[in-house]
């Protein structure tokens with residue numbers, strides 16, 4: 557059983573330890589046999605993920621494991637098992653590829669480690685990652701939370717607090733069995749209002765890519781996706797192992813399904829304070845460079 561070490565904060569140790577799954581070997585084996593995903597759409601939130609998962613699900617070979625959460629608690633593992641039992645009984649039985657999706661997987665610091673513990677790192681799970689120019693992502697995130705009444709600060713307040721929060725983070729997580737040499741900072745799983753931190757993609761991806769080989773990750777930006785949705789979806793299907801012939805057969809269904817966009821907030825940077833956008837741009841510049849280095853290509857301009 558791997559152990560965890562939390563540096564810098566005595567208080568955070570208890571909370572995090574409680575969240576670690578204390579599963580039995582039997583349970584693990586069951587989950588592994590029945591519920592191992594073929595691919596996971598990891599996020600990131602506000603990068604078109606709700607649309608992408610629906611487009612992929614239009615392909616009959618793909619089914620979705622629902623209510624998976626962060627694969628962190630006993631309940632979430634039990635959900636995995638309950639769902640796979642339903643699958644056995646017929647729901648989605650024709651589908652040959654099982655997907656896991658939440659837009660928060662990429663960001664939640666425990667998920668890659670828990671995934672490795674549940675399924676090991678040797679199997680062939682594939683990962684799909686949607687990213688978006690991070691200033692636009694942060695603005696979209698902010699306005700989405702305003703619209704859904706989960707954000708009451710002004711944009712300037714929320715962004716400034718987010719930058720401060722990220723800059724001041726001290727907590728680090730170290731996986732003892734495989735120590736990360738320069739581990740990205742860990743902070744509380746503030747999943748819903750971290751408009752700024754979620755755009756620091758290189759930290760999140762490095763955690764994942766430390767555990768799973770880089771070739772398993774297909775990374776696409778929302779900007780690239782918008783230019784050629786069917787082409788990008790075909791590349792995704794190929795990445796998760798679908799044959800060229802089946803992808804060709806799916807083309808018309810994909811062309812139909814991409815007509816609808818999901819989770820559109822219609823937020824636009826032009827309505828945002830220019831000074832705040834400049835502040836965000838400067839904050840992300842060095843992080844973007846690290847991301848481009850990690851992926852070996854530039855995803856968007858400065």
Ligand SMILES: Nc1ncnc2c1ncn2[C@@H]1O[C@H](COP(=O)(O)OS(=O)(=O)O)[C@@H](OP(=O)(O)O)[C@H]1O
Pocket residue numbers: 600601602603604605606607608659696697700778781782785814816817818819820821822823824
């Ligand atoms: N097909 C397509 N092409 C281009 N853009 C698209 C598409 N589908 C969704 N979107 C935009 O993606 C944003 C929503 O992203 P998510 O679905 O990941 O949001 S969420 O985290 O699940 O809430 C949201 O961005 P904003 O409208 O700027 O907020 C959507 O408009």
